[in-house]
Amino acid sequence: MDSVQDLYPSRTAGKLPLFHRPDPVIHSQGAARLEGPLSVDELNAFDGQGYLFYPGFFEQAEIELFQSELTRLSRDPAVRESGAVILEPKSREVRSVFAIHRLSPAFDRLSRDPRILGRVQQLLGSAAYIHQSRINYKPGFQGKGFNWHSDFETWHAEDGMPRPRAVSCSISLTENHEFNGPLMVVPGSHKFFVPCVGATPEDNYKRSLQDQQVGVPDEDSLRELIDRGGIVAPKGPPGSLLLFECNLLHASNANLSPTPRSNVFFVYNSIDNTLQQPYAAKRPRPAFLAERSPKALTPLA
């Protein structure tokens, strides 16, 4: 942790009020801002709402490849034993597999797909690296939800990510609909930082990935931000692409449908925003959750 003042204090003993973030949302400047696939309208939407949603962005053949990779990884005993696998609390089914860009050449290529990486670099105003990658598998009937939170709050407090200069990319492998626990976001909430109360327990990630108890925004702040921006659940067919800002509040409900809700998830961090010591935890989390040897991604030719 720096000896200078922490711009994003959290996990404190007493409650601090939410505040406007001092950092910009879009980090490219001047002419460079328009060098990339995103239009001015898209940039403005991302700046104001904190996300961009493209229903049916990937084609059927691509989705099928990702789905078969998901099946392969979730059945691979070596992957299950690698520690990069999180199980459902009750059913012990696979909930998430991490570091998929390392475990699978197909997902490595996907992470460098210029349709994604070009957008990400334009938003970050720099080269990018993968801070975290995973597949989420939310089984039919068994998949639990998770409560409202900002990813940046955790990455800052527990991983030492200095600034909110990272973009998450979620690619759905199954239809996202009203009944299978789609991601919900609070538009505009990324512009505010909500300091959370309570010290980080040791090895908090072992619990927080199943049921987050620390780094949870207080209800008054949530209410204020939802009163401002409402709640939106971007829903769409398999292959839909969601790009969202690392500080955007999001949540999801349980999957009450018979079919799974699966998605591929990449977090792109700016190469100029690499991890320091955690700001509010004793030890950094394992590398499969938070990359500490960053290597700038090169777009696929």
Place this chain on the structure above:
Amino acid sequence: MDSVQDLYPSRTAGKLPLFHRPDPVIHSQGAARLEGPLSVDELNAFDGQGYLFYPGFFEQAEIELFQSELTRLSRDPAVRESGAVILEPKSREVRSVFAIHRLSPAFDRLSRDPRILGRVQQLLGSAAYIHQSRINYKPGFQGKGFNWHSDFETWHAEDGMPRPRAVSCSISLTENHEFNGPLMVVPGSHKFFVPCVGATPEDNYKRSLQDQQVGVPDEDSLRELIDRGGIVAPKGPPGSLLLFECNLLHASNANLSPTPRSNVFFVYNSIDNTLQQPYAAKRPRPAFLAERSPKALTPLA
């Protein structure tokens, strides 16, 4: 329990397959079938789908009266100590108040409103009495959901209700929308009975009203019935009325919005279908959950 064969066996040690219910859905016959407010189309819809939904059925002034009664009851220490109150597992906030038609003259009158009772009597083909009544208060952020289940399965196994000849009536006091955990139903599932595995623990209701573990349909049966009928979430403004058959599978998700989702709930049982000894439990549940001194309702003039 009768010494004759139980037509709706459940809570058994081994798994029994689901089956077509032997009882009709609409119990009035001949000319009497058309004596009532429900049209032939409505009767057919209820028969086939298992529910009827009327968005915005009650007027604003009526809703406000019910809302103030809800507030009054949930704050009344005598009500909280009566045992007819169920709290949220974590927050200890009021989740449900039972026997509201006894606790409140306004809810007594509502239960006998001819707009509801006329429909119910037409469906049941007889006079009706209140088997159970309650207000559900699903607080913002804190209200948990409940998994798929048939109410009749519980009322038969634990209360001794002989046949599926009861209708539930839910009146929303707040808007039901995508994000506050609206009721979800499986259309057509009421035509099938899903026997559930596992004996009923003693005083099961103390746990099951917070988190049902027994009397839960197996996933294969759920999948089969959802594949047939899909999932529908009747959503609408405050004052919407939902009538649903006692054996219809239903569930709800957690309330992730800041505002509560509240509703008034009456269960009307046929006066010709009064409770016997429980079919699969040692002792009947308390009277606030299952009326054992039935009195036929008289419609308000």
